[in-house]
Amino acid sequence: MSRILKYSDVKHEPGVTDDPMKELTSFITKGEFTLLAHLDSGVRWGSCKEGKLVLAPDFPDHKQPVFIMTALQQLRVFNSQSELFLWRKNSAQFGWRKTTDVPGESAEYFDEDTLLWGTHIEDHLDGFTLLREGAQGMRHTPPLSMPTNTNAGSAIESARLVIRHYLNSEPTATITVSRLVELKPLKAKHAE
Numbered sequence: 001m002s003r004i005l006k007y008s009d010v011k012h013e014p015g016v017t018d019d020p021m022k023e024l025t026s027f028i029t030k031g032e033f034t035l036l037a038h039l040d041s042g043v044r045w046g047s048c049k050e051g052k053l054v055l056a057p058d059f060p061d062h063k064q065p066v067f068i069m070t071a072l073q074q075l076r077v078f079n080s081q082s083e084l085f086l087w088r089k090n091s092a093q094f095g096w097r098k099t100t101d102v103p104g105e106s107a108e109y110f111d112e113d114t115l116l117w118g119t120h121i122e123d124h125l126d127g128f129t130l131l132r133e134g135a136q137g138m139r140h141t142p143p144l145s146m147p148t149n150t151n152a153g154s155a156i157e158s159a160r161l162v163i164r165h166y167l168n169s170e171p172t173a174t175i176t177v178s179r180l181v182e183l184k185p186l187k188a189k190h191a192e
Contacts, residue, residue, distance in 0.1 A: 009101060009102055009106055009107065010099065010100070010101055010102070010107040010109070010166055011098075011099070011100045011101075011102045012097060012098070012099050012177060013097065013098040013099075013100075014095070014096070014097045015095070015096050015097075016089065016093055016094070016095055016096070017086075017093065017094050017096055018092055018093050018094075020069060020072065020075070020086050020094040020096070021069065023084065023086060023094075023096050024053075024075070024077060024084065024086070025051070025053075027077060027084040027098065028048040028051055028053065028077060029050070029051045030050065030051075031050070031079060031081075032047070032048065032049050032050075032079060033047070033048040033049075033077045033078060033079050034046075034047055034048075034077070034078055034079065034142075034143060034180075034182075034183050035047065035048060035053065035055075035075065035076070035077050036075070036076045036077075036078075036180065037067060037072060037074075037075040037076075038072075038073045038074045038075070039065045039066070039067065039068075039071045039072055039073060040065075040071040040073065041065040041066065041071060042064075042065035042140075043065070043140050044056060044064055044065050044067050045128065045140065045141055045142045045143055046067075046143065047127065047143040048077060054126070054127075055067055056128045056141040056142075056143070057125050057126050057128060057141075059122070059123050059125060059130050059141070060123075061122070061123075062122070062123075062130055062139055062141070064141065072086075072088060072094075073087070073088055074086060074087040074088065075087075076179075076180050078179060078180040078181065078182075079181075079182075080181055080182055081100060081101050082098065082099060082100035082101065082179075083098070083099050083100075083179035083180055083181075084096065084097075084098050085097045085098075085099070085179065097177070099166075099177060099179045107166045107167070108166070108167040108169060108173075109164050109165060109166045109167060110164075110165055110167070111162050111163065111164050111165075111181060112162070112163045112164075112165060113160040113161070113162055113163075113184070114160060114161045114162075114163055115158040115159075115160055116131075116140075116142065116158055116159045116160060116161060117131065117133040117138050117140060117158075118131025118132065118133050118139075118140065118142075118156070118158060118159060119131075119132070119133055119134065119156065119158060120132045120133075120156065121146060121156055122139065124145075124146045127143055127145065128141045128142065128143050128144070129141065129142065129144045129145070129146055131156075131159070142159060142183055143183070144159055144183065144185055145185065156187060157187040159183065159184060159185070160183075160184040161180055161182070161183055161184070162180070162181040162182040162183075162184060163178055163179070163180060163181065164178065164179050164180075164181045165177075165178045166178070166179075
């Protein structure tokens with residue numbers, strides 16, 4: 001599989017904080033973002049619009065992990081232009097990194113699609129779709145609209161996350177940083 005290399009201007013800002021919510025709320029003030037949080041008890045999706053964070057709702061047959069800072073392992077808030085990545089360093093501090101495509105030094109990168117769990121739609125509520133994977137019954141609720149002509153129980157093509165890998169070409173090409181770029185929508189699975 002060949003990859004098409006592209007060029008963009010990119011800015012990386014690292015830091016450490018004892019107040020991850022402050023970093024999150026200051027980052028999401030303008031624009032639309034997707035949130036992906038890994039908590040001690042599971043994965044929680046959300047969406048952000050102009051500073052308002054909306055977390056995936058509970059469904060009758062699926063309760064979401066509780067979104068509290070003491071249970072947060074890592075969190076990514078992203079869109080096509082930027083990402084805030086927060087991760088737990090210890091019991092009191094989080095590391096953070098903001099990666100933004102902006103005017104400045106040019107960086108080489110490539111985008112990669114990564115499949116998400118979820119081959120069947122179980123339910124849809126408030127802009128979030130409950131997806132189930134296989135016999136294990138793994139479930140999560142990304143902020144995705146249901147494809148047209150589908151309903152609960154429908155088979156779908158797996159949703160995808162687009163990951164952007166930035167490269168450093170000296171002395172040899174290596175990935176220096178990666179960030180989430182986009183959550184690609186669901187598609188109905190066509191009969192073969």
